[in-house]
Amino acid sequence: MKRFKDKFSRVLPILAILGPGIIAGSVDNDAGGIATYSVAGASFGHSLLWILFLTTFALAVTQEIGARMGLVTGKGLASLIREKFGVRWTAFIMLVLLIANIGTIAAEFAGIAAALEILHISKFISVPLAGLGIYFLVTKWSFRKLEKIFLAASAFYLVYILSAFLAHPDWLEATKSLVTPAFQLNKNYLLTAIAVIGTTITPWGQFFIQDYVVDKKLSKNDLGVERADVFFGSFVTNLISFFIIVACAATIYAAGLTINDAKDAALALQPLAGKFASLLFSFGLLNASIFGAALVPVSTAYVVTEAFGFESGLNFSFSEAPQFYGLFTFALIMGALSVLVPLFPLLAILFVSQAINALLLLPILVFVYLLSNDKKLLNGYANNRLVNVVVVVIFGIIALAAVAYFGSLFLS
Amino acid sequence: MYLSQLVKHPIYFKSQVFGRVLDLIVSGNLVKPQISKILVQSSGRKRLLPVNILKISDQELILTTKKFKKIQLEEKDLLLSEDLLDKQVIDVNNRRVVRVNDVVLGQGKGLEVTGIDVGFDGIARRLYLDKFFKFKSIILPWSLVETFDYETGDIKVRVAGSKLDTLRPADIAEILEEVGAKERLGLVEALDSEIAAEAIEEADEETQVAILEQTPQNLLKKILSKMSTAEIADVFDQIDRRKTEVIYKLLSEEKAKQLKHFMKFSDHVAGGLMDTVPFIVSSGIFVEEATELLRKESTIPETVLIQDRRGKFLGTVQTKDLLGQKQSQKIETLISDDSYVTEREHLDQILELFSAYNLRILPVVGKRREIVGAISVDAIIKELNELEERSEAL
Numbered sequence: 001m002k003r004f005k006d007k008f009s010r011v012l013p014i015l016a017i018l019g020p021g022i023i024a025g026s027v028d029n030d031a032g033g034i035a036t037y038s039v040a041g042a043s044f045g046h047s048l049l050w051i052l053f054l055t056t057f058a059l060a061v062t063q064e065i066g067a068r069m070g071l072v073t074g075k076g077l078a079s080l081i082r083e084k085f086g087v088r089w090t091a092f093i094m095l096v097l098l099i100a101n102i103g104t105i106a107a108e109f110a111g112i113a114a115a116l117e118i119l120h121i122s123k124f125i126s127v128p129l130a131g132l133g134i135y136f137l138v139t140k141w142s143f144r145k146l147e148k149i150f151l152a153a154s155a156f157y158l159v160y161i162l163s164a165f166l167a168h169p170d171w172l173e174a175t176k177s178l179v180t181p182a183f184q185l186n187k188n189y190l191l192t193a194i195a196v197i198g199t200t201i202t203p204w205g206q207f208f209i210q211d212y213v214v215d216k217k218l219s220k221n222d223l224g225v226e227r228a229d230v231f232f233g234s235f236v237t238n239l240i241s242f243f244i245i246v247a248c249a250a251t252i253y254a255a256g257l258t259i260n261d262a263k264d265a266a267l268a269l270q271p272l273a274g275k276f277a278s279l280l281f282s283f284g285l286l287n288a289s290i291f292g293a294a295l296v297p298v299s300t301a302y303v304v305t306e307a308f309g310f311e312s313g314l315n316f317s318f319s320e321a322p323q324f325y326g327l328f329t330f331a332l333i334m335g336a337l338s339v340l341v342p343l344f345p346l347l348a349i350l351f352v353s354q355a356i357n358a359l360l361l362l363p364i365l366v367f368v369y370l371l372s373n374d375k376k377l378l379n380g381y382a383n384n385r386l387v388n389v390v391v392v393v394i395f396g397i398i399a400l401a402a403v404a405y406f407g408s409l410f411l412s
Numbered sequence: 413m414y415l416s417q418l419v420k421h422p423i424y425f426k427s428q429v430f431g432r433v434l435d436l437i438v439s440g441n442l443v444k445p446q447i448s449k450i451l452v453q454s455s456g457r458k459r460l461l462p463v464n465i466l467k468i469s470d471q472e473l474i475l476t477t478k479k480f481k482k483i484q485l486e487e488k489d490l491l492l493s494e495d496l497l498d499k500q501v502i503d504v505n506n507r508r509v510v511r512v513n514d515v516v517l518g519q520g521k522g523l524e525v526t527g528i529d530v531g532f533d534g535i536a537r538r539l540y541l542d543k544f545f546k547f548k549s550i551i552l553p554w555s556l557v558e559t560f561d562y563e564t565g566d567i568k569v570r571v572a573g574s575k576l577d578t579l580r581p582a583d584i585a586e587i588l589e590e591v592g593a594k595e596r597l598g599l600v601e602a603l604d605s606e607i608a609a610e611a612i613e614e615a616d617e618e619t620q621v622a623i624l625e626q627t628p629q630n631l632l633k634k635i636l637s638k639m640s641t642a643e644i645a646d647v648f649d650q651i652d653r654r655k656t657e658v659i660y661k662l663l664s665e666e667k668a669k670q671l672k673h674f675m676k677f678s679d680h681v682a683g684g685l686m687d688t689v690p691f692i693v694s695s696g697i698f699v700e701e702a703t704e705l706l707r708k709e710s711t712i713p714e715t716v717l718i719q720d721r722r723g724k725f726l727g728t729v730q731t732k733d734l735l736g737q738k739q740s741q742k743i744e745t746l747i748s749d750d751s752y753v754t755e756r757e758h759l760d761q762i763l764e765l766f767s768a769y770n771l772r773i774l775p776v777v778g779k780r781r782e783i784v785g786a787i788s789v790d791a792i793i794k795e796l797n798e799l800e801e802r803s804e805a806l
Contacts, residue, residue, distance in 0.1 A: 074593030074622075082498050083562070087513065087538050090498075217618035219593070219625055221652040308535055309511035376563055 022229065023147065023212075025237030026154050028059075028200055029244070030292035031111020032104060032357075034285055035350035036199045037241050038265035040192050041248030042258060044184070046177035051193050052241055053178040055200045058394040060234040061387055062201055062365075063209050065372045067226045070213035072381045077210045078307040080371050090307050093367060098331070100203040100360040101300045103353035105335025108296065110349040111289030113339055114262035118282040123339060123346070131336040134294045135329065143298065143314060150291035156284040159272055160243040166271035167250035174246050190405040195351055197398055198358025200238065204296050206364055207303045220381070244268070262347050297331040358398050365395050414529065415515035416538050417471055419493050423452055425475040430454055433473060435493040436517075438525060439486060445554060447523040449483060451491070460485060463522060492525070495562045500591055501528060502558040502599075504575040507583035509590040514538060516551055527551045565594025567602035576603060585614035593626065600627060600635070609638035617798075620647045625655045633662040641667050642687040642791075645674030679795060682762060682776045683755035686785035690717045690775060693743060695726055700739035706731060715773045717783055718744055724781040725752055728773065752777050755784065759795065766792055 029037075040048045066077065073080060082090045112130045113123035137146055183189075209230070218226060247268040252259060259265050266281035273280045298314070301324045305312035310323040318325045339349060369391050375382045383391075418436065422429045431454025438445040450461045450473070465480050466473055490496065496512050503510045513534025516527040531550030536542045558576055559568045567576070576584070576599075584603070588596055588611060600608050600623060612623055612635065624647070627635065636644065636659065648656060648671065660668050677683030691713040693702055706712055716734075718726040727747030737746065751765050752775045765774060766789060774787045 072593065074591070074596065079592070082511070086498055087535055091535075091539055217622045219622050221625055221655070308532070309513070309530070 022233040022236065023151070025059075025233035026151060027288075027292055027295055028202070028205070028237045029154075029157060029240055029288060030104075030108060030199075031114075031285060031289040032107035032292075032350055032354045033199045033241065034244065034288060035107070035111070035262060035265065035347065036192070036195045036354045037244040038248045038252075038268060039259055039347075039351055040196055041245035041268070042252035042265070044189060044192065045249045045253045046174050046246070047182040047184065048189075048193060048196055049174065049177040049242065049245060050179060050181050051196050052200075052238060052245065054394075054397070055197050056234055056238040058197075058390055059201050059238065060231045061390040062206060062368065062394075063230040063234060064227055065368060065383070065387065065391075066206055066209040067213050067230050068223065068381055069372055069378065070210035071218050071220055071223055071226060072378050074214055074217070074219075076214050076303070076306050077207045077368070077371075078303050080377070081367050082307055084371060084374070084377070085367070087308075089367075093364060094304050094307050096360050096363055097203050097207065097303060098300065100357050101296055102331060102334045102338065103356045104202065104204060105293060105296050105331055106338035107350050107353040108289045108293035109336050109339040110262075110346040110353075111285050112293065114346045114350070115282045115286040115289065117346075118263050118266070118278050127336050127339050130290065130293065131332055134290065134297075135332060138294050138298060138314070138328070139318075139325070143294070146291065146294060150287065153287045156287060157240045157243075159269060159280060159284065160240060160247050163269045163272035164243045164247040164250065167247060167254075167268075169246050169250035169254075174242075174249075178242075185404065185408070187405055187408040190401050190408065191355055192351075194358045194398065194401050194405065195354040197394070197401075198356065198361065199354035200241070201361060201394070202357050203361055203364050204299050204303075206361075206368065208299050211299070211302060211306070223381075247271075259347065261345075262350060293332070293335065297328045297335070300331045301325070301328040359402055362395060362398060365391060369395075413468075413471060413517050414534075414537065415492055415497060415517060416534075418473060418517075419497075421473070423450075423454075423466075423473040423475060425478065430475050431459070434458065435491045436523075437485070438490045438492065439488065443555070445490070445525040446521065447492075447517070447525070449485070449489070468519070468523065490559070490568055495568060496528070496559060499560065499562055500595065501560070502576070502587055503530070503552055503556060504558060504579065505552070505556040507579055507586070509587055510552070525554050527553045528557055560591075560595045560598055565592070565596075565598035567598050577607060581607060581610035582614045584608075584611035585616075585619070588612070588615050588623070589619045593622070596623065597626060601631060605631075605634040606638050609635050613639060613643045617647050617650065621650045624659065625652055629658065629662060632659070636662055637664065637667070640687065641670040641674060642685075645671055645684065646679055648675060677755060680759045681755065682753045682757040682774075682787060685759070685762065685787045685791050685795060686755075686776050687791040688773065688786040688788045690773065690783060690786040691715070692717045692719055692783055694718070695720050695742075695744040697743055698739065699734055699737045699741045699743055699746070702729075702743050703734060703739075706734075716743070717775055717786070718747060719783060723783075725775055725777050725783050726750065728775065730772075751775075752781075753787075754778070762787065763792065 069080065070076065078090065078094070081093055109127050109130065113127050116126040117123065213226065248265065251268045251270060252264070257264070257267070263278060266278040269277040269280050302312055304327050305324045311321040312324040313321060316324065339346070369388070371377065372383045373388065415436065418433050421433055423431055423433050431452040433450060434453050435451040436447045437449040437451065439448040447463050450463060450466060452459050452461060460483050462480055462483055465476050467476060468474070492515050496515055498512060500509050500511050510530040512528050512530065514529035514537060515525060516529055518524055518526040529549070529551055531548050533542060533547035533549045536545055536547050556575065560566065561568045584607065588599060591599065603611065612620055624632070651659070660671070663671060674684060679685055691706070691709065693705060693716055695718050702716060706716070712731060714731055716729045716731060718729060720726050726744060727750035729743060729746045730748055733746050733748060749769055749771065751769055751771060753762060753765065755776055755778065762774060765771060772789050775783055776785045776787060778784045
């Protein structure tokens with residue numbers, strides 16, 4: 001990565017910043033992301049854009065913390081938690097992470113199922129096939145090659161930008177909505193707000209950025225470049241989220257329709273693709289879901305094995321790293337099964353899993369806050385006041401929204 | 413008994429709870445570590461107690477008297493919970509990095525540390541799951557473990573003739589690749605600089621860059637002087653620009669010149685692949701003289717390069733071919749190969765030569781066919797490995 005950067009950075013400065021911030025950012029627009037942003041735009045027009053705006057900052061900040069901690073200590077988040085707080089808290093956080101991640105993986109499979117249902121393929125065929133396919137792709141083929149293919153196919157998101165323009169929304173109103181808080185104290189609004197936050201700032205993403213940076217053995221000297229990468233990644237990914245919301249607002253919301261089923265979200269692409277909207281949407285959703293369904297189980301396996309001192313890595317065989325492969329397989333299967341069990345409609349899985357991400361982020365944020373303020377640990381690279389304020393604010397917003405949501409559930 | 417059974421548990425005085433155990437401390441001799449002090453939380457304060465006023469009965473700690481001399485924490489003290497529990501240590505016997513799940517204590521002359529629990533049953537015990545599940549127990553004896561200071565990353569347990577020096581550079585390299593930034597530096601500081609240099613050369617590129625960028629200058633200077641210039645050149649372009657300036661200044665004049673020379677060539681041409689200073693003799697000498705000269709080398713080279721009276725390269729002789737030859741024979745009659753390349757020759761050509769002629773070493777010559785260096789088969793293997801890793805990463 002570094003050699004790549006050094007050689008090309010003089011020729012094409014943009015290519016130099018193809019770092020983990022971009023990757024993690026792109027995966028933010030996974031199945032759960034597309035579904036959540038679609039629902040946000042379709043049900044509430046522009047009134048959730050201010051949450052998106054705040055979340056962009058929060059994402060940049062939390063990712064920067066992860067990158068900084070990884071650069072300075074050379075250790076992953078799970079290791080830091082284990083070393084400072086001991087194995088009991090570590091087990092607790094790993095359980096939290098496992099639940100959140102299985103929810104995310106379920107959302108990815110729900111995305112695969114929904115995308116292929118548009119092509120009239122039953123989820124009982126698409127999900128198991130996809131699960132098996134991902135298992136073999138990751139264990140027998142190269143994960144890196146998969147990553148490259150996914151990143152290339154991410155060009156798909158441009159269709160949302162094009163569609164948004166073609167739908168002629170009120171751009172002034174949209175831009176104003178980015179900075180105008182519009183509280184609606186009804187439970188759907190609250191739940192969607194929580195989901196928007198949780199699909200952007202994810203538990204797995206918090207562990208991922210730090211592990212990635214540690215893996216590349218980047219150091220304090222690279223802090224500047226890494227910050228740029230992380231900020232750029234956060235900005236680009238949420239720019240796309242902005243267009244998804246605006247496109248849905250301009251088409252579905254404006255027409256007075258709602259999204260009841262995942263495929264209804266394809267309407268947002270009609271200005272661009274006309275009757276091919278569903279097909280186009282299916283392709284994009286499938287691409288986003290498959291990569292997420294591969295990345296999140298792998299990340300889960302890496303983090304949990306790191307926490308408990310097991311051998312980890314795809315370069316090892318199953319017998320050399322049984323816990324790693326076992327965890328990967330477990331996460332993959334649990335996610336897939338959650339979709340096949342006919343308890344919940346696909347859209348609900350896609351959407352609610354993101355809200356759960358936000359709630360389970362709360363304990364993780366606590367540990368991230370404590371660790372990133374530890375001056376002895378970070379040797380002059382501990383948080384400044386602004387960073388601390390952002391973390392506390394995002395914690396507060398999630399907590400308040402959650403309390404308000406559950407409160408309104410009780411009262412109704 | 414285990415550390416986890418004592419830490420965070422109450423300590424009693426006359427059947428009343430006096431406080432809670434925070435940590436057990438080992439001082440002085442870290443080869444046979446005896447617990448010397450105990451840190452407790454009592455009445456809202458942290459207090460350090462000497463071990464002689466305590467006794468253990470039924471896995472409970474009991475204070476025998478409340479009167480004791482005030483003691484301090486010394487810098488060399490090892491705090492078992494803070495420095496050891498849940499941290500990474502080096503398992504010298506198995507040459508890897510492991511995490512401490514629990515510490516095993518024994519009652520010898522006093523309470524002492526006998527080993528480290530690195531198996532999953534240690535985790536199970538600390539999660540109170542050991543009543544339900546039985547896992548494999550893996551205990552490392554204390555004598556086979558090197559530990560780090562949690563705050564500074566320094567190697568904490570350093571005994572004379574430390575166990576670390578028994579590890580091969582390749583093993584140390586793997587350990588350097590696995591530990592965190594502070595510990596990596598602590599390890600490099602603790603090693604003999606010659607061994608450190610060798611270990612760094614064996615480590616992967618990212619680790620090499622990290623070490624070269626982060627080691628303080630005094631130590632870096634020593635290590636650079638022991639590293640091969642070719643190795644430094646291999647990762648030099650990945651090092652932060654400001655640090656490369658510093659490194660040039662820390663190198664000896666000769667090495668700096670060598671490095672600049674290497675940097676002119678990429679590692680895909682002979683000039684950048686050269687890694688050996690070859691053993692050269694003149695064509696006129698006899699087997700007897702050659703053998704004498706070879707014996708004087710600290711490591712006997714596999715291959716002898718022959719140059720003529722004007723310093724031009726003639727060919728190579730395998731040292732093993734000198735066995736059983738007449739001492740009065742001229743060495744140039746034993747030349748088995750005369751392949752060579754110039755500094756700009758490309759890797760593809762070099763590979764062909766190596767495989768076509770089963771070479772172990774390929775001399776590299778300058779414009780007037782004078783020997784400037786040699787490429788060993790090891791350098792080729794390393795380069796091929798790196799290329800494969802890079803293409804896998806793509």
